[in-house]
Amino acid sequence: MLLAELSEAMGVSGHENEVRRIIRRELDALGLSSETDALGNVLTRARSAHGSPDAPGAQRQAPRVLVTAHMDEVGFIVSRIEESGVLRFKAVGGIDHRLLPGKAVWIGPKRVAGVIGSKPIHLTEASARTQAPEAKDLYIDIGAKNKSEAEKAVSVGDFATFASRFETWHDRLFKGKALDDRCGCYMLLQILKKAIEEDWPTEVHAAFTAQEEIGLRGAGVAAYRVDPDIALVLEVTTCADTPGTDPHGQSTVLGHGPALTFMDARHIPDRHLVRHLVATAERHHIPYQWKRTTMGGTDAGAIHKVRGGVLTASLSLPGRYIHGPSALVSKTDLEHGLALASAFLRELPESWPHLARVSNEQTNVRQERAERE
Amino acid sequence: MSAARTHVSNDQLELLSRLVAACGPSGQEEPVRQIVEPAAAPFARSVKTDALGNLLVHCGNPDGKRVLVAAHMDEIGIIVTHIDDQGFLRFAPLGGMSPQVLLGQRMQFANGTVGVVGIEHDENMKEPKLERMFVDIGAQSAAEAQEAVQLGDAATFAGGLSVAGDQLVGKALDDRLGCWVALQALQRLHAEAASLHHHVTFAFTVQEEVGLRGAGPAAYAMEPAVGLAIDVTPTGDTPKSRHLPVALGKGVAIKVIDRSLICHPGLRRLLIDTAVQNNIAHQHEVLPYGGTDAGPIHLSRGGVPSGVLSLPIRNLHTPGERARLSDAMAAVDLLVAVLKTPLAFAAA
Numbered sequence: 001m002l003l004a005e006l007s008e009a010m011g012v013s014g015h016e017n018e019v020r021r022i023i024r025r026e027l028d029a030l031g032l033s034s035e036t037d038a039l040g041n042v043l044t045r046a047r048s049a050h051g052s053p054d055a056p057g058a059q060r061q062a063p064r065v066l067v068t069a070h071m072d073e074v075g076f077i078v079s080r081i082e083e084s085g086v087l088r089f090k091a092v093g094g095i096d097h098r099l100l101p102g103k104a105v106w107i108g109p110k111r112v113a114g115v116i117g118s119k120p121i122h123l124t125e126a127s128a129r130t131q132a133p134e135a136k137d138l139y140i141d142i143g144a145k146n147k148s149e150a151e152k153a154v155s156v157g158d159f160a161t162f163a164s165r166f167e168t169w170h171d172r173l174f175k176g177k178a179l180d181d182r183c184g185c186y187m188l189l190q191i192l193k194k195a196i197e198e199d200w201p202t203e204v205h206a207a208f209t210a211q212e213e214i215g216l217r218g219a220g221v222a223a224y225r226v227d228p229d230i231a232l233v234l235e236v237t238t239c240a241d242t243p244g245t246d247p248h249g250q251s252t253v254l255g256h257g258p259a260l261t262f263m264d265a266r267h268i269p270d271r272h273l274v275r276h277l278v279a280t281a282e283r284h285h286i287p288y289q290w291k292r293t294t295m296g297g298t299d300a301g302a303i304h305k306v307r308g309g310v311l312t313a314s315l316s317l318p319g320r321y322i323h324g325p326s327a328l329v330s331k332t333d334l335e336h337g338l339a340l341a342s343a344f345l346r347e348l349p350e351s352w353p354h355l356a357r358v359s360n361e362q363t364n365v366r367q368e369r370a371e372r373e
Numbered sequence: 374m375s376a377a378r379t380h381v382s383n384d385q386l387e388l389l390s391r392l393v394a395a396c397g398p399s400g401q402e403e404p405v406r407q408i409v410e411p412a413a414a415p416f417a418r419s420v421k422t423d424a425l426g427n428l429l430v431h432c433g434n435p436d437g438k439r440v441l442v443a444a445h446m447d448e449i450g451i452i453v454t455h456i457d458d459q460g461f462l463r464f465a466p467l468g469g470m471s472p473q474v475l476l477g478q479r480m481q482f483a484n485g486t487v488g489v490v491g492i493e494h495d496e497n498m499k500e501p502k503l504e505r506m507f508v509d510i511g512a513q514s515a516a517e518a519q520e521a522v523q524l525g526d527a528a529t530f531a532g533g534l535s536v537a538g539d540q541l542v543g544k545a546l547d548d549r550l551g552c553w554v555a556l557q558a559l560q561r562l563h564a565e566a567a568s569l570h571h572h573v574t575f576a577f578t579v580q581e582e583v584g585l586r587g588a589g590p591a592a593y594a595m596e597p598a599v600g601l602a603i604d605v606t607p608t609g610d611t612p613k614s615r616h617l618p619v620a621l622g623k624g625v626a627i628k629v630i631d632r633s634l635i636c637h638p639g640l641r642r643l644l645i646d647t648a649v650q651n652n653i654a655h656q657h658e659v660l661p662y663g664g665t666d667a668g669p670i671h672l673s674r675g676g677v678p679s680g681v682l683s684l685p686i687r688n689l690h691t692p693g694e695r696a697r698l699s700d701a702m703a704a705v706d707l708l709v710a711v712l713k714t715p716l717a718f719a720a721a
Binding site: 229247248249262263266268270271274290292293294304305306307308309310311 | 399400401423424425426427452454455457463465467504524525580583584586587589590591593594
C-alpha cells in the first residue's frame with residue numbers, strides 16, 4: 001500500500017531521498033517526467049490535453065496552479081558518539097521532548113535499531129521527576145559496547161526517525177509516523193493520476209517539497225521556479241479534539257473533514273480564494289471544517305510571498321499526535337480532502353474569472369515586468 | 374525647529390478621518406483600499422491591485438528611475454477563531470496586540486458589528502491572557518452571533534480620529550497617517566509634474582503588522598532602484614519611557630536603523646541634506662526593535678537602497694495613538710522634495 005510505504009520511508013528534513021525515490025517511481029508509472037531541484041524538491045506537471053498555459057512572463061489565458069506537499073518529516077540527527085557507545089542527538093523540526101524517553105528509533109539508511117534512553121527514575125532527584133527530560137539529557141542506545149563498536153554502525157550526522165510501522169485501524173484510521181505530510185504526498189500523487197485519467201482542463205503543476213519542518217525552506221524555491229498564479233498546499237495539521245481541551249482550543253476534529261485555514265503563524269490566505277474553496281465543498285457536499293487555532297505554519301507561508309505574490313490556500317487533514325511515532329489520520333478525511341482538492345482544481349478554469357479580481361491585475365504587473373525585461 | 378502652521382484643507386483632514394476610522398486589519402484591508410484607490414486615481418497614471426492586495430499607484434515619468442514608496446494599509450486587530458454556544462467569540466491576535474491594552478476595548482468589524490472584549494473570571498487578573506478573553510457582541514446564541522460574524526472575520530479598535538489644531542489622536546494612525554502622507558505627496562507631485570523625473574510607484578501595502586508580508590512581492594514586481602517606507606515610530610518623550618531619541622512635534626524622523634534594516638547611508642544623507650536645504654523640521658531615529666516595509670524592500674531581488682521617513686507617535690498600537698499634523702506635513706514636504714531631486718547618492 002502506497003501510503004504505508006510513504007509513512008515508513010525515512011525522510012528527515014534535508015534527507016528526503018527515500019521519499020523522493022518512491023514519488024519519482026510513482027510519477028514514472030503515471031508517465032510524468034519530473035525534475036529534482038537543488039534543494040531536493042521534486043517538480044512535475046500533468047499537462048492538460050486542453051492546452052497548456054503560456055510561457056512564463058507572457059499573459060496567461062488560464063491560471064497556472066501549483067499544488068504542493070512536503071516530503072520531509074521531523075526526526076533526529078546524531079550529534080556525538082560517547083565513549084560508552086551511546087549517541088547524543090538533536091531534534092530536527094518541532095518535537096515534543098516529553099514524548100521521547102523509551103521510544104524506539106531507526107538510525108540512518110540501514111535503519112539501525114535504537115532506543116531513546118534517559119536516567120532511570122529511581123536515580124533521579126525528586127525535583128526532576130515532575131519534569132520530562134529535555135533532549136540534551138537524553139541519548140540513543142543502539143546496544144554498542146563502546147564508541148568504536150557504535151562507529152561501525154552509525155556516524156555523526158546520521159539522521160533518525162521514530163521506529164513505527166504503518167497500520168490501518170478499524171478500516172477508518174491510519175496510524176503511523178510521518179503522516180504529516182506523507183498523506184499530502186499521497187493525495188498529490190492521486191490528484192496527478194486523476195488529472196490524467198479524467199482529462200482535466202487544468203494543467204496541474206506539482207511540487208513535492210523538501211525541508212518544510214525546519215522553516216518552510218524548499219517550497220519558496222519551488223514556487224519561484226514554477227511562478228504560479230494560484231497555489232494549494234496539502235497538509236496535515238494538529239488536532240486537539242482530546243480530553244481536557246476547551247472547544248476554542250481545538251484546532252480541528254478528527255473525522256469532520258479536511259480543514260481550511262483563515263490564518264496561521266506564517267500566512268493569511270486570500271479571502272476570495274478561501275471562500276471559493278468553501279463554495280466548492282458545499283456545491284459537492286464535501287464536509288470541511290475550519291482550523292480554529294492560528295499557530296504553526298505551512299509551505300503556504302513561503303509560497304504566497306514568492307515573486308510578485310501568489311494567491312495561496314492550504315487544505316489540511318486533521319492529525320492527532322503528529323510529530324510523534326503514532327499519528328492518527330482519518331481515512332474519510334483523506335478521501336474528502338482528495339475530493340475537495342480535485343473538485344477545486346478540475347473546475348479552476350471555469351471559476352478563474354470569479355477569482356480574477358486581483359489576479360488579472362497580477363497578470364498586468366507580470367506583463368509590465370515582462371515588457372520591461 | 375519650524376513651528377510654522379502648515380495649511381491642511383478640510384477635505385484632506387476628512388480623508389485622514391475616513392482612513393483612520395476604516396476597519397482594515399491585516400489580511401482584510403479592502404475597506405482601506407476602497408478609500409485610498411479613489412483618492413489616488415485622479416493623480417495617478419495607473420492604479421493596480423496585486424495578488425496579495427497591495428495597491429500600486431504609478432505616477433511620474435514611466436521611463437524614469439523606478440522608486441517605490443511604501444505605506445501600509447493594515448492595522449493590528451483580532452481574528453475570530455471560535456464562536457461558542459452562547460454567542461461569545463474567541464479570537465487570536467493579528468499583529469502586536471497587547472492583552473493589557475485589549476481588555477475592555479470596543480472592537481469593530483468591517484460590517485459595523487461592535488463588540489467588547491471581556492475575560493473569564495480568575496482570581497489572578499495581573500496577567501490577562503488573550504486565550505482567556507472573548508468578544509461579546511451581545512448575541513445570545515451561536516446562531517445569532519453567526520448572523521453578524523463568521524470564523525475568520527477580523528476586528529479592530531473602534532473609534533474615529535480626534536483633531537485639535539496640530540494634535541491628532543486615533544487608532545490606526547499606524548499607518549493610515551503614512552498612507553495619508555503618501556497621498557498628499559502624490560497629489561503635490563501631480564501638481565508639479567514637470568519637476569518629477571522618476572517613475573514613482575506608491576505601494577499601499579498589506580499585512581505589514583503580521584510580518585512585513587506585502588511589501589516584498591510589491592518590490593519584486595516593481596524592481597525599484599530606490600525604496601522608501603513611510604511609517605510611524607514610537608517616541609521616547611513620555612514619563613519613564615524607553616530611551617528612544619524621537620519626540621513628538623520635532624518633525625519627520627529619518628530612520629538610521631531598526632530590526633528590519635540599516636538604512637542606506639547615502640540615501641539617508643540625501644534625505645538629511647534635502648531636509649536642511651528646504652528648512653524641513655527633522656530628527657534622527659534609531660529604533661532598537663520593530664521593522665517596516667523597507668526591510669523586505671531592501672532585500673528584494675539583488676538589493677534595493679532603501680530608507681524610511683518615520684512619523685513620531687505615542688501610545689503605539691493602542692486606540693489612542695497620538696501624532697502631530699505638523700510632523701506629518703514635514704514628511705510630505707521631505708518626500709516631495711527628495712523625489713524631485715535626481716536621487717543621486719553615494720554608494721553604501
